[in-house]
């Protein structure tokens with residue numbers, strides 16, 4: 001028997017393969033592993049066999065996605081023509097590369113039916129049977145052998161039904177599940193189930209594990225909002241002692257009152273018992289649940305100290321009959337730690353200040369959608385840890401248990417959340433009773449199922465709860481529900497602060513409830529330089545919010561930018577980004593994060609900053625970058641195969657691991673022969689060579705190392721970077737090609753990704769400029785049917801422009817050049833409204849140019865060619881307005897033959 005208990009310890013240590021083996025062994029031995037039931041040192045021999053059994057219900061399901069089916073729950077229903085599937089499962093498939101939705105996509109939101117024939121494991125007479133679903137999306141109706149067991153509303157929490165009355169312990173059983181993920185609207189089954197909407201796809205199905213759990217009639221409660229039935233509360237921690245209160249809920253499903261003994265033990269990581277207590281309980285009336293308290297003292301407590309030392313104890317509660325037989329045993333992780341959120345100084349773990357450097361995560365993968373495995377979740381946390389993050393936001397809903405377990409084991413602080421997203425009703429009115437009740441249920445499920453995880457530091461009760469009212473400029477009344485949920489969280493778990501993420505705080509708008517301050521802390525979701533404004537707007541906005549809410553600890557709960565792996569820019573400052581469309585050059589995401597992190601790290605009053613998002617994720621409202629149905633603000637691709645450049649910016653800033661990453665490896669075929677080379681590194685300096693030639697060393701600041709104006713060679717360019725980081729030699733390399741010819745430069749002004757003209761001449765994106773602003777004749781997110789076209793032989797060469805007072809310094813060898821400038825008048829409605837001069841190397845070559853007049857009107861292309869000489873390796877073209885602002889759409893420079 002000792003073998004079994006060591007295996008149980010293995011499970012607590014998070015070893016999945018071992019976990020599966022244990023489940024098999026214990027199923028064989030009739031012991032429930034997931035709760036880590038067999039506590040070491042428990043020498044109660046044969047009694048153990050009575051402990052609970054968990055049988056996975058994974059294989060052999062028949063499935064059909066269809067509306068309007070009836071009689072499916074009946075044993076005789078013919079499902080012979082249905083698909084055979086394995087659970088976890090979803091029928092949806094969302095998100096693909098390319099600009100069109102793939103024919104393999106399935107975004108049907110409706111009902112899916114599952115039917116499973118199974119036999120229960122052998123168990124002592126009088127055993128009790130529970131069906132457990134770790135999650136079904138969104139509304140689940142469950143039948144066993146034709147008997148309706150119950151309905152669960154909510155896509156993200158574990159739920160259980162007592163199946164004892166309906167189950168056939170010695171023969172075949174038929175389990176039927178109807179899953180409904182209909183898009184919420186008035187009258188749908190999902191109309192009162194948060195979320196009513198969200199920027200993530202609600203996959204349908206039994207997308208997490210399902211199992212049958214067999215217990216003795218007296219057992220730890222199985223029906224407490226899907227919770228483990230035993231709950232820890234660390235009531236005091238001093239250097240030499242810690243006190244832990246354990247609440248155990250015991251259910252007597254026997255037909256007569258029962259007396260029992262409750263053994264509560266706390267085990268150290270090496271399985272040694274460090275504290276224990278035994279108490280007699282009962283008689284517990286038949287059918288009653290009794291709540292028992294015990295208090296344990298741990299000498300010389302070893303704290304759970306985040307990344308540096310995520311030390312875990314285990315609490316094990318064993319129920320014994322009056323005769324000493326083991327009736328049930330449940331184990332839970334225990335971490336001893338204190339957390340504090342201070343409005344001026346930020347976050348403290350065990351009294352130590354920590355800036356929470358984090359990235360948020362959704363739970364989806366290509367093809368399998370939400371039906372992710374334990375290994376997937378472990379990989380996600382391994383990538384998060386590699387980034388150097390010390391926290392994560394599991395958005396916008398309860399994730400699978402494995403994620404919280406891994407966070408505990410890795411020492412990652414967790415922002416845990418319920419899916420109250422965007423709105424509380426369809427019409428801006430306060431939440432109705434049914435919706436509020438379900439939000440409370442989902443909050444209680446989140447808390448009861450995750451409160452024993454030391455990694456969880458906050459309960460989030462909402463995300464952008466007034467976004468939809470803001471978008472439709474309508475009323476927003478979420479305050480009453482937020483107050484209710486905040487109070488519920490505080491009463492259920494007084495030891496953790498509450499929070500929510502705000503998107504749209506405005507002052508003095510009477511149509512909308514002010515909400516900041518309704519929870520203990522707040523997070524701001526802000527996207528300056530993406531959806532609105534400029535990068536630099538973030539600092540002042542945060543300082544103002546801090547001043548407005550001096551007693552509310554605050555964080556930035558979302559900030560981020562999209563990045564496509566196949567779209568690139570020579571200079572991401574060159575033109576406007578289209579946040580809701582294409583293209584999303586990877587370089588813009590780099591720029592966004594470099595600028596935003598520089599602002600965030602300088603604000604110690606912030607308790608954390610959460611990058612949106614760790615991974616690209618499915619969202620069927622998105623047509624962005626180079627993907628369809630995907631939000632690509634991830635630092636890592638959805639298949640987890642590609643870490644985007646910005647990932648390494650943070651690794652260089654956040655991680656202590658030696659990091660050296662040359663930026664731009666996916667932009668191979670370069671448009672310009674002279675460019676800046678950048679690396680992200682936590683080295684103090686990095687050396688660069690190009691095709692074996694030394695380019696020199698660059699000092700690195702804030703994780704960025706820059707080599708200005710590196711000259712590429714025609715053809716292949718092998719760049720090699722090397723550095724010594726704390727005695728570790730690190731290197732990185734990439735390959736670029738340059739097909740351009742010396743002295744030839746073709747620029748598409750105001751454009752972010754460049755263009756290959758009708759004459760096959762390639763124009764790089766806007767580059768070498770200083771001053772002015774890049775714009776398009778159509779604002780970035782103009783709907784295609786509303787876009788205006790420029791009248792020209794090759795209209796696209798004129799559909800963007802730089803405007804203002806600006807110049808270009810083109811790095812070309814000294815000599816004579818033909819410079820062709822193309823212009824379009826974007827806005828003036830008459831000649832004379834815009835007049836400007838163009839000089840090259842100080843020589844005025846286009847005097848008092850009036851594009852409207854020259855082109856014969858607005859939105860008509862016109863080009864001017866001048867001859868010029870380059871000196872000191874450059875052609876400097878200056879655009880100086882006389883009236884209004886100067887403009888230019890493209891520049892083509894060719895050596896004069």
Ligand code: GCU
Nearest residue numbers: 199463464525558612631633
């Ligand atoms: C919001 C929202 C996210 C969404 C993100 C985005 O802030 O909370 O769910 O994905 O913005 O627009 O990418």
